[in-house]
Amino acid sequence: MIHLQNINKYIDSRFQRVFILKEIELTIEQGDFVTLMGPSGVGKSTLLNIIGLLDEDYEGEYTFEGKSIKAMKDRQRSALHKSEFGYIFQAYHLIDELTVYENIETPLLYRNVSSAERKSIIAELLDRFNMVAKKDLFPEQLSGGQQQLVGVARAIAGKPKVLLADEPTGNLHSAQAKEIMEVFQELNREGTTIIQATHSRENADYGHRLIEMMDGKIYQEVSI
C-alpha cells in the first residue's frame, strides 16, 4: 500500500549537509499496525508527515497504492490526503472555539458529507467512545484522555484507510494511554492501517511491526 524508496531529507547548513532522514526504505501493507520508535529528533515525525502528505520537501520515491506521489498534481494529492489519511497529535490540537460535536463534524464538512449522514456518523462515534453526554462541552472542559478520544474520533470520522498518530499518548497518564491504544487495536482489527510514532515500548506491543530509528535511518525492524 505504502512504498517508500530511498527517501532522503536534509538541511544544507553553511559547512555541511545535515540529514534528517537518510535512505529510508519502507513498505507498509494494508492492515498493518506499525510503530516507529526512537529517541527525540530521530526523524519519526518527519517520516509520518511525509507519509501523510504534509511534507513534500524530500528526495526519493513514494508510491501510494501503486501511484507515485511526486507525479501527482496538487489537486490529486490533496484529494488523496483528504480521503485516505487521519491524524492524531500528541497535543490533541482540537479547535478551542468548537464543541466536541463540532470538532468531530469539521472534517466531514470539508468532505461535503450531507447533514443527515454527518449526524449519524457523529452519533455513532460519540456512542462508541462514550462521549454522548460531553458532546456540547468545549475542549478545555475535558481531561487530556477525553480530548485525545475526541482527537481520535475526529481522525476516523472521515473513514480514512491510514491513521497516523504522532506520540498519541505523550501527554497522557498510563491508564488513559491504555484506553487510547485499545481503541487503536480495535480500529486496526476493523481494517484501518495504523502508523504511530512513540517513545513507549508498551505502546509498541499493541502493533505488529516495530521499526526502530536512529539518526534518520531505519536501524532495525522487529515483528511482534
Add this chain to the structure above:
Amino acid sequence: MVKNILKTTFRSFWKNKTVTFINVVGLGVGLATCILMMLYIWDEASYDKHHEHKDELYRAAMQFNDMRAASSPAPMAEAFKANFPEVVQSSRVFPYPMLESMILSYDERGETRTFNETNGYYVDSTFFDVLSYEFLAGDPRTALRRPNTIVLSASLAHKIFGAQDPVGETISVGLPEGNFDYAVDGVFEDKGLKSHIDANYFLSMANTDIGEYVAGESSWTSNNMFFTYLRVQPGTDQELLGQKLNDYYTKQTIEDARSMGQSVSMFLQPVRDIYLTSDLGYEIGTNGNIKYLYIFGSIGFFILLIACINFMNLSTAKSEKRAKEVGVRKVIGAQKNELVRQFLGESILMSFVALILAFLILLALIPFFNNFSGKSLELLGDPVILITMAGLTVLTGLLAGLYPAFYLSAFKPVSILKGSKGNGYSAAGIRKGLVVFQFIISVALIAMVLVIRNQMTFMQDTSLGFDKQQQLILSLQSSESLANFTVLKNSLENHQGVQSVTGGSVYPGLEVLQDWLLYAEGKTKEDVVQIHIARVANDYVQTLGLEMVAGRPFTDQFSDEGLHIVINQTAVKTYGFEGEEEALGKKLIMEWQGQISEYEIVGVVKDYHFESLHKVIKPFALVRTQSPPYLIAKINAAQVGDVLAYAESSWKNINQATPFAYSFLDLDFQRNYEKEQRTSTIILYFTAIAIMISCIGLFGLAAFTAEQKTKEIGIRKVLGASTWSITALVSKEFLVLVGIAILIAAPLGYYAASRWLEGFAYKIELSIWVFIISGLVAVLIAYGTISFQALKAALANPVNSLKSE
C-alpha cells in the same frame, strides 16, 4: 460549513474582546466618517442634475482681459438663438443690480403683510423651457408668459399665503423705483431642489419696473449684468459651438474692445458642472468647491484605511493564536482557498458588525452635521445609499481582511503543530510599515489643522485698514427708504451712542460689483485701467475709520458738486502718478461712446482691504452719491442695544412701508471666511478621529508586544532593571515608528498646506515649527497610549510571569 465557520468566528470574537472592541470601534467610526463624507459629496455632486435636458444646457460666460465673469450682455441670449440652429432655446436671468432683497407685500382682507425677500430673479418667458422646475401649482409651459407675473417657491408661497392657493393672487413688489403689482403664475417645489441658482422667486422680465430698460438694452460691451442660459440640440459639440458663438460675439464687440485696448471673449459652461467647478467673478450664488470634495473624500477614505490597518495589524499580531486552528483545519482536509474564504468572511462579518455601530453614530451625528453645514443629508433617504453602504462595508471587509487572510492561510501545518513559532515574525516588518503609514496621515493632518488655525487667526488679527467693530448696517432696498436716507441719517446722528453715520453702495466684505475703465490725464484711451468703484455718502472715510494719506475725504464741508473722486494708494501707483500729493488735482478720464467725463482726484485714501484677504488689494475709488443703498453707522460698543432699539423706532417712523433689517459689518466680512471656517472645523474633527483610531490600534499592538515580552521583562526585573528602563523597552520600538512617520509626513504636510494657502493673497509664512509641534503632539499622544501598556508590563510581578514556565 458556513455555520461551523460562523461559530468559530463569533466565539473567537468573543474570546478576544479587546481586539474585537478595537476593530469594531475603529471600523465603525471609520465607516461612519466615510459614509458621512459620501453623503456630503453625493449631495454636492447632485446639483443641476434634475433638468430634463441636463446634458444640453450651457451658460455663456465671459472673459475680459484676465478676468472671467459668469455674466454676459443683454442681447446675447436672443442673438444666439436667432443665428445658430444648434441653440434650441435661450433665456436670461437678471438679478436686480446691487439690491439684496425686494419687499413683497400682499393685501389680505385689507391688512397689508410685507416680507423682505432675497434671491428673486427676473427671467425671460422662455426660462422654464430651458431649466426644469417641478410646479406644484400653475404650468411651467405658460408661466411668466404675461408681463408682471411672478413664480414663487413652495416655501415662500406657504409663508405668504399659508394653505391658500396663490395662483392668480396679486403681490406688490417694492423696489427703489416704487411698488409694482405682480400676479402669481405658479409655485415650484424647492424642497430638495439643488441648483446653482438658489432662487426664492422668479419675476417676468417683461414688466413695468425694469422691463423698459431691459428691452432697450442693446449694448454688447457694457452692462454685462445678465446670465445667459442656452439649451442646445442633443449631441452638439460644446467646443465647436463655443468657438462659433465666440466668433460671433467677437464680431459684435470688436469695435468697442479695440478702441479700449481690451480683449474680450466668451465661453460655454455646462450647467450641470457650474455648481461644483465654476468660480468666476459675479457668480449668481455661492457655488460649491470641488477642491473641498477631494479633500473631504480623501480624508474619509484615509480614516477608513487607518481602521483597516488596525484590523490587519491586530490579525497578524494575534496570528499565533489562530495558527493552530489553521494547522488543524489544513490537516483535517481544508484547502488553502477554503481558509482564505473563511478569513475574508470573518473580516466582512466584522465590518458588518461595525456598520451597525456606524449606523448608530450616523443617526446621532447627521442632525449636528446638517445644522453645521447647512445641508439636509438623510441616511435613509434613498435605497441606493443603503446599497452603496452595504457595498462599502463589503469592500472594507475585503480591504482589511485580504492581507491577513492570505497571511494566515499560508501557514504550514507541519511547523505550527509541532509547536515552533512558525512564520509569525515575517509580518512584523509589514506591521511596522503600516503603523508608520497611519501616523504619517495623523501627523500630516495635525500639521494641516495647525496651518489652517494659524491662517484663520492671522486673518482675524491682520489690520484690514478699517474699523470693522460696531458698524451697524441698514439696507435701504425700497424707494421709500432710499429717498429717506438723509432723514434717517440725521435722526440716527441725534443719538448719543452713534458716533458717525454714512452710506455707500458697498461696504468692506461685500463683492464690489461696479467697475469703470479710466485713464489718467495726459494718457490715451489705450491706457485704461479697471478700477472698482464705491458710491458713497459724506463721512464714509471717517465712519469706517479709513486713513487719508493726501487730500481730503467727502464731508459736509465740501459740496463736491463736480465730478470728484478719492482713490486708494494702489490706484495712484497703477495710474502712474509720481506720488500721493502729486496725484491731487489730476484727472481720471472715462470715455464712453464718444462722451468724456473727467473726475478730479481730491484725495488719496490709504490702502485697505475692501475685499477679503483672499484677494490682493486692487485699484479702488470712492465717488459721491446722495442715495446709497446701505446706511452705515459707527456706534459705541456699550450702547449697541440702545442704538438698535432707537434705530428701529426711527426707521418705523420714517419708512412706514418697509420692514426694518440690519446686520453688522464684522459679521458680514467674516462670512467671506465661512468656507474656511467650516473646512477647518471639519478637518479638526477628522484629525481627532484619525488620531483616535490610530491610537487604539497602537494600544492593541502595544498590549501584544508587552504580552510577548512578559518573560523577557520578568527576567530583566529579577536581574534588577528599573520600571523606567522597562517602560522604555516597550515604548521604544513604537516611538521610533512615529519618528519615521513624522519625517515622511513633514514634506507631505508642507505640500498640502502650501496648496491650501494658495487660495489667499495674504497669508502666513509656513514655518518649520508647525511640523515640529505636530510631531511632538503625535509623539505625546502615541507615548500616552503606549506607556499605559508599558507601565502595566513593567509593574507586573516577575514571579507570576516566570513561574508559568
